[in-house]
Amino acid sequence: MNVIRKLAGALCLFFFAAFATSAQTRTLNLEEAVQLGIQNSKQLKRSQFAIDEALARLDQAKDARLPDAKVGFQYLHALMLSRLISIPGVTKDPVKLPFDFPAYVGTLSVTEPIFAGNKFKYARQSADLMVQMSRLDADKDKEDVIYLVINSYLNYDKILENQLIVAQNMQDIQGKLEEITKYENQGLATQNDVLRYQLQKSQMQLTEIELENNRKIANYNMNIVLGLPDSTQIILPPVNYKVNETPVFTDLVQLAETNRRELQDLGYQSKIADINIKKIHDERYPTLSATGGMYYINPTGQVIPTHNNLIAPITLGIGASWDIGTLYKNRNREREASLQRQELNTGREQALDQIHQEVHTQFIQYEQALEKIKVLQVAVSQAQENERITESKFRNNLVNTTDRIDAQTLLYESRVNLELAKSDATVAYYNILRSTGKIHL
Numbered sequence: 001m002n003v004i005r006k007l008a009g010a011l012c013l014f015f016f017a018a019f020a021t022s023a024q025t026r027t028l029n030l031e032e033a034v035q036l037g038i039q040n041s042k043q044l045k046r047s048q049f050a051i052d053e054a055l056a057r058l059d060q061a062k063d064a065r066l067p068d069a070k071v072g073f074q075y076l077h078a079l080m081l082s083r084l085i086s087i088p089g090v091t092k093d094p095v096k097l098p099f100d101f102p103a104y105v106g107t108l109s110v111t112e113p114i115f116a117g118n119k120f121k122y123a124r125q126s127a128d129l130m131v132q133m134s135r136l137d138a139d140k141d142k143e144d145v146i147y148l149v150i151n152s153y154l155n156y157d158k159i160l161e162n163q164l165i166v167a168q169n170m171q172d173i174q175g176k177l178e179e180i181t182k183y184e185n186q187g188l189a190t191q192n193d194v195l196r197y198q199l200q201k202s203q204m205q206l207t208e209i210e211l212e213n214n215r216k217i218a219n220y221n222m223n224i225v226l227g228l229p230d231s232t233q234i235i236l237p238p239v240n241y242k243v244n245e246t247p248v249f250t251d252l253v254q255l256a257e258t259n260r261r262e263l264q265d266l267g268y269q270s271k272i273a274d275i276n277i278k279k280i281h282d283e284r285y286p287t288l289s290a291t292g293g294m295y296y297i298n299p300t301g302q303v304i305p306t307h308n309n310l311i312a313p314i315t316l317g318i319g320a321s322w323d324i325g326t327l328y329k330n331r332n333r334e335r336e337a338s339l340q341r342q343e344l345n346t347g348r349e350q351a352l353d354q355i356h357q358e359v360h361t362q363f364i365q366y367e368q369a370l371e372k373i374k375v376l377q378v379a380v381s382q383a384q385e386n387e388r389i390t391e392s393k394f395r396n397n398l399v400n401t402t403d404r405i406d407a408q409t410l411l412y413e414s415r416v417n418l419e420l421a422k423s424d425a426t427v428a429y430y431n432i433l434r435s436t437g438k439i440h441l
Contacts, residue, residue, distance in 0.1 A: 026228065027235040030153055031441050033226060037149035040227025044145060047138035054127070054134040061127040065120045067112040073296075076103045106296035114288040114318075122279045126272055133268045140261040146439050150430050152225050154423050156218040157239050161419040163211050166204060169412040173201050176408070180401070193401040200405055241422040242429035243373055249363050252436055256355050259437030263355070266348045273341040280333050286322035291315075355435070362432045369425035376418040383407075383414040 028036070038044060078101040086094040113120070177197040183189035223232050257263065297311040390407035393399040433439045 024229060024231065025233045025235055027237060028153075028226075029237050030150065030239065033153050033222075034146050034149050034441060036226040036228070037145050038142060041141075041145045043141050044138065047134075047141045051131070051134045051138055054131040058124070058127040058131050061120075061123040064123060065113075067110050069108075069110045071106075071108050073104070073106040076105060077101070078103070101299065103300075104296070104298040107293065108295075109291065109293040111292075112290045114290055115285070118282050119279060122275050122282075125275050129268050129272050129275075133265060136261055136264055136268070143261075143434065143437070143439055147430065147434050149225055150439070151427065152218070152222050153236070154239070154427055156215070156222055156234065157236050158420060158423045159211060159215045159218055160236060161423070162416060163208070163215065165412065165415050165419065166207055166211060168415075169408070170201070170204050170208070172408060173197065173204055176404075177201055189401070196401050196405055200409075239423075239426070242426045243370060243422055245366075245429055247363065247366070247429075247432055249360065252359050252363060252432060253356060255436040255438065256359050257352070260351075260355055261437060262351050263348060266344055266351060270341065270344045270348075273337065273344055277334060277337045277341065280330055280337055283323070283330055284326045286320055288318065288320050291317045291319055359432070359435045362428065362435045366425065366428040366432050369421065369428045373418070373421045373425055376414065376421050380411075380414045380418050383411040387411045 080097045080099055080101050083097045083099060084094045085091075085097060177194070180189050180193050180197050184191060184194050219232075219234055220230060222228075222234055223230055228234075293315045295311070295313050295315075298305045300306075300310075387407045387410070390399055390404055394401075394404045430439060
């Protein structure tokens with residue numbers, strides 16, 4: 001394939017020369033494409049927002065442990081229906097109040113929870129687990145982006161490889177067409193022989209048109225995935241096909257059990273379920289809190305009173321409350337939470353079975369892809385030898401033009417199938433890595 005590789009640069013230059021003045025060209029290897037995809041992925045940016053939101057909720061859970069403080073101030077204007085008041089033990093004679101009674105009243109209160117059934121601790125723990133789960137989702141999104149870029153890259157490479165082989169075959173057809181035309185002029189070939197080669201050339205031109213349209217579509221889609229300008233023409237260097245890897249199935253299964261996000265996510269959900277069980281159980285306990293308050297009462301109607309005409313009492317206290325209904329109402333809630341926890345355990349076992357099946361399927365498909373390459377390599381050698389023998393027989397008038405074209409077509413198809421098989425094997429290899437939960441280049 002060295003000759004084909006050399007033709008790659010020439011063919012790419014041929015296709016992109018027309019765009020040189022109006023479009024930007026960019027050469028990208030697989031690693032660079034993946035980095036661009038990660039850098040410009042809108043999905044990963046959304047994932048980061050989700051992480052930031054989870055962190056904000058964690059901070060809210062921490063803030064809930066801080067004391068509550070409230071301040072209020074109001075102006076009152078009262079009309080006193082009873083204008084005499086006597087307070088035993090405080091006033092000797094009745095106090096006469098004015099009919100028109102303006103006043104300023106201010107309040108400041110602070111409440112510090114002392115014990116609230118550990119709900120603040122559980123809230124922080126749950127929020128922290130949600131942060132970890134959001135980061136886990138972001139990691140999974142990143143793996144999905146990497147896989148998308150790899151698939152797009154290899155699909156684009158597959159089209160380019162097809163174009164290379166078609167271009168090589170077109171050169172062969174053109175050479176044979178010119179040769180058969182000379183034979184016709186010398187009376188050594190018929191017009192029908194020339195028409196067969198012209199028909200084959202037309203069919204190959206149609207293939208070239210279809211492949212070029214597919215290349216343009218794949219190029220545009222890659223620009224979207226990588227965040228490049230729409231008009232960018234992407235050039236690929238030779239791809240390092242993964243056709244010599246030797247993965248071990250037991251190692252793959254172990255990696256999957258360690259790295260698969262589904263299992264980690266179920267682990268976090270189980271921890272949240274445990275916290276929920278404890279939270280429901282602790283709701284039976286009473287709550288205890290310390291309170292403090294200060295009141296500003298100014299009956300003079302002036303914002304700043306004089307001559308000791310204000311009252312500013314300060315209060316301190318401890319309050320307790322107990323919802324005794326939870327002693328008999330929460331039993332079924334606890335039972336429901338316990339069943340949800342058991343369901344998660346069963347869900348993890350089910351997920352493990354599915355992951356094992358997926359890893360095994362991808363492992364078998366990769367082995368099959370490698371076997372297919374071996375068969376196709378033999379097929380290419382056989383097609384080359386068949387084409388050489390047929391060409392020799394044609395020159396000695398032992399076979400006709402149809403046999404010659406058929407031999408050449410078989411060689412072309414075997415080359416295309418081999419290159420496609422290498423690309424498919426590479427995709428199968430990355431499918432194995434994806435099934436383990438960690439893609440590495």
